[in-house]
Amino acid sequence: MVQREVLFEFIRMGNAVKVTATDTLTLAEVATICHAHTSRRDMENLALKRLDAFLTKQADQAHAKGYEGLPCKHCGKYTLKRSATRVKCDTCGKEVRF
Numbered sequence: 001m002v003q004r005e006v007l008f009e010f011i012r013m014g015n016a017v018k019v020t021a022t023d024t025l026t027l028a029e030v031a032t033i034c035h036a037h038t039s040r041r042d043m044e045n046l047a048l049k050r051l052d053a054f055l056t057k058q059a060d061q062a063h064a065k066g067y068e069g070l071p072c073k074h075c076g077k078y079t080l081k082r083s084a085t086r087v088k089c090d091t092c093g094k095e096v097r098f
């Protein structure tokens with residue numbers, strides 16, 4: 001997995017807390033609702049699990065379309081194509097080195 005940063009946002013509404021996790025590279029965002037008594041650590045772990053599942057799905061879909069299963073380091077899209085000598089992004093056109 002590429003080195004990543006995830007932003008968490010917590011919005012409390014009565015007995016519920018909406019937890020949003022955003023992957024800063026792909027800008028993929030998932031939200032989940034937890035009970036307000038849930039610990040912050042558990043909320044983060046749950047949101048992170050859902051974010052990982054979402055990103056895995058994105059990678060699988062990219063594979064199915066013939067792309068590499070990794071996001072572009074420049075634009076975050078799963079549109080990297082490998083040729084004999086290099087890996088290039090179909091979205092932003094930049095070359096990516098691993």
Ligand SMILES: [Zn+2]
Nearest residue numbers: 072075089092
């Ligand atoms: Zn790109």
